[in-house]
Amino acid sequence: MDFKSSQSDNDDDTGHMADINIVPLVDVMLVLLIIFMVTAPLSIGGINVDLPSSKARSRDMAEDRIVLSINTKGEYFIEKMEVPAGVLDQRLKDLYQQREKKELYIRADKAVVYGRVVDAMSAAKLAGVTRISMLTQAPNKPQ
Numbered sequence: 144m145d146f147k148s149s150q151s152d153n154d155d156d157t158g159h160m161a162d163i164n165i166v167p168l169v170d171v172m173l174v175l176l177i178i179f180m181v182t183a184p185l186s187i188g189g190i191n192v193d194l195p196s197s198k199a200r201s202r203d204m205a206e207d208r209i210v211l212s213i214n215t216k217g218e219y220f221i222e223k224m225e226v227p228a229g230v231l232d233q234r235l236k237d238l239y240q241q242r243e244k245k246e247l248y249i250r251a252d253k254a255v256v257y258g259r260v261v262d263a264m265s266a267a268k269l270a271g272v273t274r275i276s277m278l279t280q281a282p283n284k285p286q
Contacts, residue, residue, distance in 0.1 A: 207244065208246065208248055209221065209222070209238060209239075209246070209247055209248065210222060210247075210248045210249075210250060210278070211235075211247055211248070211249050211250070211263055211267070212249075212250040212251075213249070213250070213251040213252060213255050213259055213260060213263060214252055214255070215252045215254045215255060217255055217256060217259040219231050219259075219263060221234060221235075221238070228262070231262075231263065231266045232265075232266035232269050232270060235247075235266055235267055235269075235270035235272070236269070236270040236271070238270070239270045239271050239272060240271075245271055245272045245273040245274065246272065246273070246274045246275075246276065247267045247272045247274070247275050247276070248275075248276050248277075248278055249263060249264070249267075249275060249276070249277050249278065250278045251263075251277070
């Protein structure tokens with residue numbers, strides 16, 4: 144029997160090389176990227192709000208945006224989490240303390256009392272928000 148030591152056979156390159164094939168990983172990542180790009184605009188919803196319509200053209204929303212929703216009952220929601228009115232200003236301060244972009248998007252139901260929207264805008268200003276945008280929906284086109 145002839146046994147060869149792997150150390151003494153350095154000039155023979157017949158050994159296996161362990162490489163990771165990244166092509167399937169890239170394929171999966173591209174599919175996930177497409178899925179997130181398609182579903183990101185749909186993720187604004189969640190809170191049932193009947194937005195007022197506006198003829199004005201809306202501007203594009205930032206990716207790292209914060210959306211404050213106000214439903215018909217006057218309850219506040221940051222993204223999809225309910226925030227009691229008494230702690231809204233503190234919650235906004237906590238959110239914007241370390242953020243570079245100080246923008247807030249407000250989605251208020253068209254039946255909500257105007258004072259609730261003003262309270263939210265006031266809390267945002269006290270939290271250091273420099274730009275507040277009101278979200279609306281495009282008007283229904285006659286058929």
